Amino acid sequence: MITRRITLSTGQGTGLIDLTSRLDEEVAAAGLRRGRLHLHSLHTTLGLILDRMEPVLLDDLIRFNGEASNGHHADGGRGRLLLRPGITALVEDGRLLLGRRQAILAVELDGPRSRELALQLEGEFSAAPTDRELELVELELRRQLLCDPDPMRLPMARLVEAGGKRLRPMVVVLASRLGPAHDPLRAAVLGAAVELIHDATMVHDDYVDEAATRRGRPAVAVAEGPARAIEVGDYYFARATRMIAELGDDEVTRTIAGALETICLSQIDEVALRGSYPGDHATYLQVVRGKTAALIAAACEAGARLGGGGIELAARVARYGELLGIAFQMVDDLLDYSDASGKPIGTDIRQRTLSLPLIYAYEDERAGPLLRRLFAGELDEEAVVRVQELVRQCGALERVAAEARSLIASALEELSGLDPDRGGAALAEIAKRAVDRVS
Amino acid sequence: MSVDTEVLSPDLRHLEIHWEGSLGEAYRAHRHRWPPKLALAAALVETGVGLHGLGRTVPSPVDLLLGDLCLARASRLLANEAGRVVQIAFARAIELAASAPTSGADLPMIRELLGRALEGAV
Numbered sequence: 001m002i003t004r005r006i007t008l009s010t011g012q013g014t015g016l017i018d019l020t021s022r023l024d025e026e027v028a029a030a031g032l033r034r035g036r037l038h039l040h041s042l043h044t045t046l047g048l049i050l051d052r053m054e055p056v057l058l059d060d061l062i063r064f065n066g067e068a069s070n071g072h073h074a075d076g077g078r079g080r081l082l083l084r085p086g087i088t089a090l091v092e093d094g095r096l097l098l099g100r101r102q103a104i105l106a107v108e109l110d111g112p113r114s115r116e117l118a119l120q121l122e123g124e125f126s127a128a129p130t131d132r133e134l135e136l137v138e139l140e141l142r143r144q145l146l147c148d149p150d151p152m153r154l155p156m157a158r159l160v161e162a163g164g165k166r167l168r169p170m171v172v173v174l175a176s177r178l179g180p181a182h183d184p185l186r187a188a189v190l191g192a193a194v195e196l197i198h199d200a201t202m203v204h205d206d207y208v209d210e211a212a213t214r215r216g217r218p219a220v221a222v223a224e225g226p227a228r229a230i231e232v233g234d235y236y237f238a239r240a241t242r243m244i245a246e247l248g249d250d251e252v253t254r255t256i257a258g259a260l261e262t263i264c265l266s267q268i269d270e271v272a273l274r275g276s277y278p279g280d281h282a283t284y285l286q287v288v289r290g291k292t293a294a295l296i297a298a299a300c301e302a303g304a305r306l307g308g309g310g311i312e313l314a315a316r317v318a319r320y321g322e323l324l325g326i327a328f329q330m331v332d333d334l335l336d337y338s339d340a341s342g343k344p345i346g347t348d349i350r351q352r353t354l355s356l357p358l359i360y361a362y363e364d365e366r367a368g369p370l371l372r373r374l375f376a377g378e379l380d381e382e383a384v385v386r387v388q389e390l391v392r393q394c395g396a397l398e399r400v401a402a403e404a405r406s407l408i409a410s411a412l413e414e415l416s417g418l419d420p421d422r423g424g425a426a427l428a429e430i431a432k433r434a435v436d437r438v439s
Numbered sequence: 440m441s442v443d444t445e446v447l448s449p450d451l452r453h454l455e456i457h458w459e460g461s462l463g464e465a466y467r468a469h470r471h472r473w474p475p476k477l478a479l480a481a482a483l484v485e486t487g488v489g490l491h492g493l494g495r496t497v498p499s500p501v502d503l504l505l506g507d508l509c510l511a512r513a514s515r516l517l518a519n520e521a522g523r524v525v526q527i528a529f530a531r532a533i534e535l536a537a538s539a540p541t542s543g544a545d546l547p548m549i550r551e552l553l554g555r556a557l558e559g560a561v
Contacts, residue, residue, distance in 0.1 A: 151541035204507060208500040226497045228541065234491060234510070235537035241514050242530035245523050253526065257518035260511035268453055268504050 002030045002121040006039075007162060007216030010046075010111035011345070014062045017106040018053045018338075019117075021436065023089075024096055025165065026119060028433065031131040032091050035123010040086040042118060045110040047083025052101045065109060083107055091123060114216060133177075136188035137169040137195070144192060144239065152235045155220045155228065159199050162215035167328070168194045168296060170430060172303035174423035175317045179307025182422075186247060190306055193243040194256070194299045200236040201263060201295075203229050208271070209351060251314075252302045259298030266290020270354060277375065278358045285326065287354055292332075293325025316414045320427065323411035328434050330356055330404040334397055337388055346384045356403075358387075360396035367394040401435075408435050447479055450516065453508060454486075462486040462509075468550065473557050476520040481553040483513035484529060488549050494540035528556030 004026065008017060023037060041048055051057060064082070089104060090097040096104070106115070125131070145157050169191030176187040205211070206219035207229050213219055221229035241260075244253055270287045273279050279287075300321035304314040333355045336348040348355045352375075361367045367390040374383050374390075391397065411431045418424035451458050458466075465482035473481070487509030490502045498506065510533065517526045532552040 149538050149542055152538050204503055208503060227492075230491050230498065230503060231493060231537045231540060233507075234488075234493065235534055237507075237510060238530045238533035238537065242527050242534070245526035245530060248523055250518070254515075254518045257511070257515040261508070261515045264504065264508040264511045265453070268508065271501065271504065 004119040006117040010108040015108045020103045031125045037089045038120040040118045047107040048087040053103045137191040140188045140192035168299040172299045175300045175303030176307035177423035179309035181308030193240040196236045196240040200233045203233040251305045255302040259294045262290045262294040288329045292329040293322045296325035297321035320411045320414040323407045327404040327407040357396040361391040364394040480513040480516040483509040524559040
């Protein structure tokens with residue numbers, strides 16, 4: 001049996017959060033092939049249901065709950081009487097067994113809050129080598145953190161333990177497996193180092209973006225103060241580069257170091273571009289290539305190199321990684337318009353973060369002028385809701401989803417002919433799941 | 440110095456203003472002992488740590504990003520120009536500098552640490 005904790009931040013008052021794709025990711029990450037998923041809320045005013053995600057359900061719930069006009073109900077209201085704290089779902093063929101319209105929903109009765117759910121997975125787990133190797137990455141992460149001084153270790157440990165998709169270490173391990181000299185221990189070190197780089201970058205990003213939370217918990221800059229956040233980011237940036245140097249593979253070191261500089265340059269570009277918000281498609285791609293795709297591409301390339309793969313293999317998986325990274329960011333942009341991520345929706349709009357749906361909506365004949373007018377002033381909550389409506393109505397979300405799917409199709413082409421049993425199939429599955437998050 | 444500047448120019452993108460100040464000064468301090476790219480890597484680390492205000496002040500977001508760029512660029516220069524021993528010693532120097540403010544230890548003299556790291560290069 002595997003036991004985990006899932007954290008989420010909920011919106012104001014009563015609300016529904018679709019957890020299905022997140023739970024599917026947990027099932028896949030754990031390698032559960034057949035069995036049961038048990039999910040339990042650790043709060044009296046957060047329940048769990050198996051139902052269809054639709055606005056009318058939320059309206060009924062708000063009406064029944066007798067929500068106060070300010071959207072707040074100190075004790076969670078009458079809704080508490082109906083809700084159950086736990087839910088069990090069946091797993092078959094590595095996926096949740098749900099009807100076409102069924103979803104696992106968290107019901108918030110007293111938001112906004114930071115919530116924790118207990119997850120248990122039991123049944124037949126896949127014994128694929130990849131699963132064991134990803135466990136090695138987790139062990140390596142814990143091992144590295146164990147030796148560090150508490151003021152550095154504890155904030156980073158909280159971030160690492162909060163979960164995350166571990167996308168970058170996964171592609172490191174899988175790309176390494178494609179090479180003839182794959183060594184699981186060395187791949188785990190590289191995977192853990194890449195994850196630490198990603199986490200260190202996020203610690204600094206959250207200070208720059210004034211983000212309140214990360215992975216459902218307070219951002220390091222909020223919990224520990226900005227000075228500590230900067231120290232922690234620097235410390236683990238250095239630690240990760242040291243781990244990579246200690247692997248003693250010059251090509252791997254060069255690949256990751258090149259990506260680090262690209263990430264930093266794109267972050268500077270992104271801040272500089274805030275004056276011309278929301279930008280255009282070319283600008284978006286330029287920033288996303290650096291901000292998100294560069295490290296994923298480098299993780300793929302460095303993994304292949306570490307596993308002894310040749311230049312051609314490294315180049316192919318790097319192209320796969322770049323396409324995946326761009327598509328992944330597009331899907332993240334879409335999630336800002338949906339409850340599926342468990343994150344508060346509309347965050348990108350409030351923070352005026354570069355976002356492709358908004359770029360496309362600006363191009364729309366009808367929505368564009370209205371959006372320009374809204375963004376010319378202060379964005380209060382009413383304006384944020386109006387922006388979301390305009391973006392939804394003009395077809396921008398469908399356009400972005402189609403573009404993300406097309407990128408994933410190209411990414412999959414890069415994998416054609418690679419040994420499915422040595423990582424090719426799992427890399428393809430990661431790419432498919434990246435777009436599944438919005439389908 | 441103008442010859443060096445010409446050689447280093449692509450590596451100074453976004454940091455031109457600091458080249459006129461702390462970055463240029465740190466570079467000159469290292470340059471009399473080390474080749475241009477290694478001296479620049481050391482100067483970038485010094486400038487990055489300085490921009491991050493470790494143990495002193497909280498930097499502005501812009502200074503934080505420029506400091507990150509300094510550290511990343513130094514990492515790339517070392518990957519191309521230095522051996523494993525120097526890369527590891529530089530990383531340890533940054534780890535020390537980053538953890539010193541909370542450990543109660545005196546802030547290490549970063550220039551001295553980097554100089555010692557570079558000695559491992561020859």
